[in-house]
Structures are given as C-alpha cells and as structure tokens.
Amino acid sequence: MAKVFEKPHALSDVSMHYCPGCTHGIIHRLVAEVIDELGIEGRTIGVAPVGCSVFAYNYFECDMQEAAHGRAPAVATGIKRAVKDSIVFTYQGDGDLAAIGTAETVHAAARGENITIIFVNNAIYGMTGGQMAPTSLVGQVTQTTPYGRDTSTQGYPIRVCEMLSQVEGAAYLERVAVNNIPNIRKAKKAIKKAFQNQIDGKGFSLIEVLSICPTNWGMSPQESMKWLEENMMPVYPLGVYKDKEQGEA
Amino acid sequence: MAEKMLMKGNEAMAEAAMRAGCKLFFGYPITPQTEVAAYMAKKMPKIGGLFMQAESEVAAINMVYGAAGAGARVMTSSSSPGISLKSEGISYIAGSDLPCVIVNIVRGGPGLGGIQPAQSDYFQATKGGGHGDYHLVVLAPASVQEMVSLTAEAFDIADTYRMPVMIMGDGMLGQMMEPVEFENLPKREVPEKTWATTGTQMKRKKNIVNSLYIEPDALEKMNNERLERYELVKKNEVKVETVNAENADVVIVAYGVMARVAKTVMQMMEEKGIKVGVVRPITLWPFPTEEIAKVAESAKAFLSVEMSQGQMVEDVRLAVNGKKPVYFYGRNGGVVPSPDEICAEIEKIVGGMK
Ligand SMILES: Cc1ncc(C[n+]2csc(CCOP(=O)(O)OP(=O)(O)O)c2C)c(N)n1
Numbered sequence: 001m002a003k004v005f006e007k008p009h010a011l012s013d014v015s016m017h018y019c020p021g022c023t024h025g026i027i028h029r030l031v032a033e034v035i036d037e038l039g040i041e042g043r044t045i046g047v048a049p050v051g052c053s054v055f056a057y058n059y060f061e062c063d064m065q066e067a068a069h070g071r072a073p074a075v076a077t078g079i080k081r082a083v084k085d086s087i088v089f090t091y092q093g094d095g096d097l098a099a100i101g102t103a104e105t106v107h108a109a110a111r112g113e114n115i116t117i118i119f120v121n122n123a124i125y126g127m128t129g130g131q132m133a134p135t136s137l138v139g140q141v142t143q144t145t146p147y148g149r150d151t152s153t154q155g156y157p158i159r160v161c162e163m164l165s166q167v168e169g170a171a172y173l174e175r176v177a178v179n180n181i182p183n184i185r186k187a188k189k190a191i192k193k194a195f196q197n198q199i200d201g202k203g204f205s206l207i208e209v210l211s212i213c214p215t216n217w218g219m220s221p222q223e224s225m226k227w228l229e230e231n232m233m234p235v236y237p238l239g240v241y242k243d244k245e246q247g248e249a
Numbered sequence: 250m251a252e253k254m255l256m257k258g259n260e261a262m263a264e265a266a267m268r269a270g271c272k273l274f275f276g277y278p279i280t281p282q283t284e285v286a287a288y289m290a291k292k293m294p295k296i297g298g299l300f301m302q303a304e305s306e307v308a309a310i311n312m313v314y315g316a317a318g319a320g321a322r323v324m325t326s327s328s329s330p331g332i333s334l335k336s337e338g339i340s341y342i343a344g345s346d347l348p349c350v351i352v353n354i355v356r357g358g359p360g361l362g363g364i365q366p367a368q369s370d371y372f373q374a375t376k377g378g379g380h381g382d383y384h385l386v387v388l389a390p391a392s393v394q395e396m397v398s399l400t401a402e403a404f405d406i407a408d409t410y411r412m413p414v415m416i417m418g419d420g421m422l423g424q425m426m427e428p429v430e431f432e433n434l435p436k437r438e439v440p441e442k443t444w445a446t447t448g449t450q451m452k453r454k455k456n457i458v459n460s461l462y463i464e465p466d467a468l469e470k471m472n473n474e475r476l477e478r479y480e481l482v483k484k485n486e487v488k489v490e491t492v493n494a495e496n497a498d499v500v501i502v503a504y505g506v507m508a509r510v511a512k513t514v515m516q517m518m519e520e521k522g523i524k525v526g527v528v529r530p531i532t533l534w535p536f537p538t539e540e541i542a543k544v545a546e547s548a549k550a551f552l553s554v555e556m557s558q559g560q561m562v563e564d565v566r567l568a569v570n571g572k573k574p575v576y577f578y579g580r581n582g583g584v585v586p587s588p589d590e591i592c593a594e595i596e597k598i599v600g601g602m603k
C-alpha cells in the first residue's frame with residue numbers, strides 16, 4: 001500500500017509536550033519537511049530558545065544547541081561562523097525574540113548574518129503561564145495585564161517584520177500564519193525560501209508565523225483560530241516585508 | 250635560542266591565542282583590554298580567522314557559546330563591567346560543558362568604577378559570578394611571558410576538562426612592555442570533540458549542546474559528573490610559585506602584579522633582617538590550598554596583599570586553617586599598594602609578634 005502520511009525524517013520520533021491544539025507542532029513539522037526536501041539535515045544545526053519550544057532540541061533530528069533566553073541569534077552567529085558550510089536556524093517565540101533578545105535579533109539582521117529565523121508570534125508568553133508579550137495587542141488581557149494592555153504603562157505591540165524591513169542587512173522577511181490549509185501551504189513555501197536563501201548565501205531571513213496559544217488565551221483551539229483571524233491579523237498583516245531578490249516589498 | 254620580541258601584555262596574549270589555534274574572537278570594546286581586540290581585528294583576517302565586534306558583551310559571550318558548541322577554539326576578552334554582563338553566558342557555557350577562554354583585564358569597581366588596575370573581581374572569578382554551582386579555571390599571570398604561556402595552556406586546559414578558563418590580568422600587566430618569545434609554548438594532547446554540533450552528516454546520532462535538565466535527578470547527575478572533573482582539575486592543575494617561605498617571619502600571599510611588588514618587599518625587608526617569603530598563586534581556582542597549608546607549618550604569619558578590600562584573603566585563611574595568624578593589606582579603586590606601605594605593614598606584624 002502506498003504511504004499517504006509520513007513523519008519527516010528531520011522530525012524526531014518522540015511525543016511533543018505541546019498543549020492540545022497548539023500550532024507549535026505544525027510549525028515544527030513544516031521546518032522538518034523543508035529540511036528533508038532540501039536534503040540538508042546532515043549539515044543543519046538548530047538553536048532552540050527559552051519558551052514553550054525550549055525542548056525543540058529533542059524534536060529535530062539534526063544537531064541542536066539550546067540558547068539562553070533571547071540569545072539564539074548570537075548563538076547561531078557563533079555556530080555559523082565556526083562551521084561555515086552549516087545551515088543554521090533558530091526557532092524563537094515573541095518574548096524571546098522581541099523582548100529580551102531584541103538586540104541580538106536586530107544586530108544579527110544588521111550583519112546580514114546568513115541564518116534562518118523561525119519566529120513564532122502568539123502574542124503571549126506561553127511557557128511562563130500567559131504574561132504579556134511585546135506582541136500582545138492593545139487591550140489584550142493577560143496574567144500581567146489583567147485589565148488589558150494599557151498603552152500608558154505597557155506601550156504598543158512591536159511589529160517585527162515591519163521593524164526589520166528598515167534594516168539593510170536583512171534579506172528576506174515574511175509574515176505567515178498557520179490558521180488554515182492555504183496559509184499553512186504559504187507558510188511552508190516561505191520557510192523553504194528562507195532556508196534556500198541560506199544555502200545560496202543570500203543572508204538573513206526571518207519568517208514570522210502567527211500562532212495560537214489556546215491554553216493561555218483561555219479559548220478552545222477553534223475559538224483561538226477565530227481570535228487570531230479577527231484580532232491578530234489586522235495588527236499583523238500577512239505578506240512579504242522584504243525580499244532583496246525582488247527589490248523592497 | 251628563540252627570538253625575543255618586545256610586546257605589550259594584551260597584544261602578546263592575543264598573539265599567543267592565535268598560535269594556540271584560536272580562530273574566532275568575539276568581543277565588545279572596553280578599557281583596559283582594548284589592545285586584545287585591536288590586535289585580533291588586525292591579525293585574525295590574515296590567518297583566515299574571524300574577529301567580530303558584537304553588539305554587547307551579552308551577545309559576544311553567546312557567540313562564544315555557539316562557536317564553542319560547534320567545536321571551535323574560541324575566545325573573548327573584556328574588563329570587569331563587561332564580565333558582569335558575560336556572566337549569564339559563562340554560566341550556560343559551564344553548564345553545557347563547553348571549552349573556551351575568557352580574558353578579564355580587571356579594573357576598579359563596583360559599578361562603572363574606574364579604569365586603573367584592580368583585583369576586585371577575585372570573588373566573581375573564583376566563586377561564581379553567574380548562577381549555579383560551577384567553576385572556571387582562573388589563571389593569574391604576573392609577566393608578559395607568563396601571559397603568553399598561560400594563554401596557550403588555557404585552551405588545552407579548557408579542551409581537556411570541557412570547561413571555560415579565565416585569564417585574569419589588570420591594566421598594568423596588559424599595557425606593560427616586556428620581551429617575550431613564542432617558541433616552546435606548552436602543548437598537550439587533548440581529547441577529540443565528539444560532542445560538538447558540527448552537523449551529523451547523516452553519519453552519527455545528533456549532538457545536543459544544552460544545560461537544561463528538568464528532572465532533578467538528571468540535573469544532579471550532570472552536575473555531579475562535572476564535580477568529578479573539578480576534582481581532577483584540583484588534583485592536576487594547581488600552579489603556584491613559592492619563594493623563601495620556609496621559616497619566614499611573614500609570608501606574603503599575592504598574585505599577578507602584586508606578587509612582583511611582594512618580591513621587592515622581600516628584598517627590602519631582608520636588609521632589615523626580617524625574613525619575608527612570597528607565595529604566588531598562579532591558578533586562583535584551583536587555589537593552592539595544600540601548598541599554603543604546608544608553608545603554614547614553618548612560617549610565622551601570613552599577609553595577603555591585594556588590590557581589593559580583601560577577597561583572596563578568605564581562601565588564604567581557609568588554607569592556613571587557624572594554624573598561624575593571617576593578615577590583610579590592600580588598596581582598591583585602582584590604587585596599587587606601594588612597597589613602603591607593605592613594609593610598614595610587615596613591621597607592624599613582626600613588632601606585634603615580638
Ligand atoms: C533570563 C530569563 N528570564 C526569564 C526566564 C523565564 N521565561 C521562560 S520562557 C519565558 C517567556 C517565553 O515566551 P515566548 O518567547 O513568547 O515563547 P512561548 O512560550 O510563548 O512559546 C520566560 C520569561 C528565563 N528562562 N530566563
């Protein structure tokens with residue numbers, strides 16, 4: 001019988017710890033499929049963050065390093081510079097990448113560091129139990145904004161792709177979502193391009209993936225998808241924010 | 250005979266690192282370690298290596314983490330405030346059992362402090378700095394030639410025990426010009442880095458560089474395995490220079506440039522008929538506890554002389570273990586104790602004893 005569904009080789013054969021309905025698992029799968037399709041597992045080194053995806057080092061079959069909170073782009077820089085023909089990617093949440101690790105993110109982009117960043121924006125700190133993230137929406141209720149994100153004390157959400165599009169060193173920036181099948185297909189295409197860019201030596205590529213956190217949003221997975229579409233997408237429009245190949249987007 | 254060159258301590262150290270096979274340097278500017286980075290920036294590209302100025306010390310040490318995890322010989326250098334920022338990364342490097350070399354050209358603190366020579370980071374270097382149970386091997390050279398040989402050795406020690414090694418100097422040593430040679434540098438056989446993340450090439454199981462162990466038993470096991478390595482380091486790697494200490498009236502314990510001043514004091518006191526000995530720890534961790542305990546059998550008293558408010562003196566007291574009195578003399582903030590001040594201190598001790 002023909003196989004219709006198979007685990008990508010680059011995805012380890014272990015059970016993941018993510019909550020039911022969480023889209024972290026889908027994004028892992030897309031990354032692993034791309035690694036398989038490009039045939040780069042043997043020279044790929046991944047960097048796991050601090051956040052819900054902290055155990056990502058157990059989920060990918062390639063060599064992995066675990067970085068301190070926010071430092072993944074610096075760790076990736078060290079790896080890439082040490083092993084020149086390696087393919088290096090980081091997988092980071094919004095607190096990791098856009099709060100504690102903002103400097104590392106911006107400067108890796110500014111250097112045009114030839115790495116691939118998978119940036120999971122779920123508008124919340126998942127792992128620590130649902131606190132405000134730099135990407136939380138104005139008015140969003142979280143554990144640390146129980147009356148809603150108040151701009152007078154907490155300011156405004158950071159739009160990472162828009163911000164980095166001003167950085168000359170960045171080669172490719174795209175925001176995607178994994179809320180339905182067509183978008184998942186687009187997400188995979190973007191991730192593949194971000195890895196292909198690295199293979200081709202094109203420089204810094206970052207794919208921002210809008211993702212859900214049913215547990216800390218306090219909703220069912222279905223409600224979460226709806227919330228993402230109705231509330232996150234208007235603030236974080238999908239699309240290509242920079243593609244050096246195509247000229248500025 | 251090997252050719253001698255006149256070089257500044259900081260530059261000589263950078264040269265020694267490159268000769269020891271260090272191909273990657275990540276740093277962030279700070280006085281008084283500037284010459285290390287400047288020398289690396291100039292020379293690394295010529296040998297196919299990399300000098301990178303990072304956006305902060307935090308980034309620099311995490312670049313070191315990544316490169317060390319990928320099996321490279323890698324180094325960073327900074328001075329006190331920068332080492333505070335690196336401390337997070339140093340803890341992760343220690344916790345992930347990665348080898349690397351970290352230079353601290355110490356300046357007066359706390360806070361922004363000053364830029365003059367100091368030894369006030371002794372606690373930070375030898376007792377932690379970052380979080381968790383861990384140690385660095387801490388080497389304290391006292392001459393430019395020793396900066397060279399200890400730097401070369403630092404990489405081998407790091408690789409042998411899979412741990413970070415710190416070289417602690419100060420601005421005086423760093424800027425001082427002395428003749429040095431680079432022939433016959435220490436060299437050891439070091440184990441192959443089979444644990445490094447260089448890509449599986451689809452030929453082996455994946456390697457993971459990590460310090461996270463959620464299960465307490467697993468974490469304790471990892472930590473205890475590291476502890477066993479620390480015990481080996483204590484057994485094999487202690488370095489100390491002892492001069493004239495047997496039956497001395499007072500033994501000065503001092504490291505780095507302070508030990509040079511101590512030797513001057515030794516001669517000055519000899520003229521006055523007072524026998525002064527010097528114990529110079531070359532490794533601050535592991536500390537030469539046994540050597541000091543041995544000296545305490547015959548010496549009458551100890552004086553720890555430091556450019557701090559008294560940090561190493563605690564380890565001297567532990568080593569002497571109440572057998573003989575242990576005194577402290579120090580200046581801080583960038584002030585260096587003068588030979589006359591130390592002589593006066595010794596006369597007070599001897600006077601009080603008589
Ligand atoms: C230096 C440091 N500060 C704080 C923490 C605690 N911490 C762990 S995960 C996390 C937030 C992660 O959130 P995010 O990056 O959005 O990822 P998610 O969990 O949502 O996937 C924090 C603050 C830590 N581990 N280290």
Ligand code: SF4
Nearest residue numbers: 018019022052126213
């Ligand atoms: S806490 Fe949120 S982000 Fe984390 S695994 Fe659960 S659903 Fe996913």
